[in-house]
Amino acid sequence: MSLFKPALILALALPLAFAGCNKPETNTSKVENVKAKRIVKDDKFTYANYDQVQITHLDLNLNVDFDRRILSGVATLDFDKPDIEARKIILDTKDLTVTAVEVSDTIGQIWTPVEYAMGKDNEVLGQSLTIPITSDATKVKISYFTSPEAEGLQWLAPAQTAGKEKPYLFSQAQAINARTIAPVQDTPAVRMTYSATLTVPEGLRPLMSASQGDLIDGKYQFDMPQPIPSYLIAIAVGDIKFRAINDHIGVYAEEYILDAAAEEFEETPLMEEANTKLYGPYRWGRYDLIVLPPSFPFGGMENPRLSFMTPTLIAGDKSLTNVVAHELAHSWSGNLVTNASWRDAWLNEGFTSYVENRVMEALYGERRAVMEQKLALQDLKRDVAGAKDKRLTQLKLPKDLNHPDDAFTQVAYVKGQFFLMFLEERFGRDAFDPFLKAWFNDHAFQSVTTEDFIAYLHANLHADNPDALTKEELNAWVYEPGIPDTAANPQSDAFDSVAELGMRFSNEEISASDIETKDWSTHEWLHFLGTLPEGLTQRQYKELDDTFNLTGTQNAETAFAWYMQTIKGRYDAALPEIDNFLMSVGRGKFIYRLYGALKENKQADFAEQVYARARQGYHPIAQRRIDAILK
Ligand code: BES
Ligand code: ZN
16 A cells, blocks of 8 residues: 555645646536426525525626635626515525625616625524515626635645645535525525636636636636536636546646546546446536645535545545545436435435445446445444434434534435445346436436435336335335344455454454455455454554554555554554644544544543644634534
């Protein structure tokens, strides 16, 4: 294993002047008409009156100001009124300063300033922005600027980048941070097309989740002609270079990691092919990936046409590329067919985890796919066992969900995935694959609920084969807590022998050097470390460490799995490298649990001491989460 080492990579980075990215723009995507329809308001995380008025297009004209760390400019919103009586439009904002609002006439030519009202600030939801509209108005125009503390934006100083010369900005709008970037109806129930004009300092390249900007009169123009929910609006600005993988897939990254990323992700075209074969054409034109700075708080984010990725995936051996399969799969499950509220998050993440695994199986075979299922199931069991509120282990989440963050546990991902595996098993692949393909097609560019899916399942699969499953079985999966006993139990010989070696080692039947690891992939390592019995002696931890050089290992996943064990077992020799890891990686999946485990295992002082140094480099989303963990 010779893998990701931020410090090392940072040191190797060559400062390079900005060079324009030229790459073909195959625009196979067509403009989709956005038609507002009457929907019942069922998303408690928005102020928007989207049952009455719906945004159909958003145009942003923004200046990216790195000195003040703000976006400032004008958002123009086109809307439709499913309720013709509606006389106001309510938008979501958070930490936005609104300076003026104007409303247009029918043809959008005459603009009239109006008196708008900002609602009371709420810690989760932010502030509503209520704009009065006349009966014939079709657009509103809002002048505003963001806050340097906007949770959806991370502003990096040049010193925090690999190149060290230019600053960097990137956004993260999911779940409800689009409202910290622009005034919108910040609910996945509403879809809109968008366009943007960005002014950025010279030498920096802006990118968005859209057709990649033409430079016109010193400004970059972007266009997203397909209707998307607000959480898929995305922006990145930095000293970013491009490398093509094929004619419509490529990688953006800072120079230091560009070649490595293009190599790591070179099988993306095969993933797209496998996905297309199963579920129909890729509908978004280009598919590019951007490798962000290490503080990106997720493994990946499915921003349309441009997935955002953590550099911790660049392991050197393609062992972590299931995250690419995952973000790409969202182009069908999530971006094309979207959960209408965060209570239905499993429709995005569970479907995507299922599709991801099918693609991994198509490319790399059943052995790897099953290993990934088994690792995922372990994580699910851990989350289910640790759930404080059992209702959070239902696929359909309860009405009183506190924060959308609470929807993104392994339940949405893995229980959702295993539910679809269960359906596949009961109806057979020959029926289930075309069924899923039709589900994506029939609901393309729509936002849907769990109940929509269940109804569609009954009408299109269950009706033809009523004995395949019972109502009770279905209920257990969707509306009841825990893991149903109809869940698959993936079997992997490779993992069985790995786990047994771990057991024999812990029982002192064998020593570390008896464990033959030469042919292990990252997956075997993760299973070995994940199932290692707790309470090894200090001598045993040291023996493992000395034999396999685990502390400081370059694969972020392996390092994380090992550090979790060493924290539980108080093998303190790993602490300096844990410190190093926490200082150089901002991916939430790793750092939340590491800080949590340190605190639980009487290392709160150490955790706080590291966090005091690391915090300012973390993304605002991560800061909020870790503040809560350590408080
Ligand atoms: N959409 C999620 C990331 C996300 C979830 C952002 C919730 C904001 C709120 C993305 O598709 C995802 O699931 N990423 C995973 C990778 C995946 C392979 C499980 C991650 O970041 O680890
Ligand atoms: Zn996802």
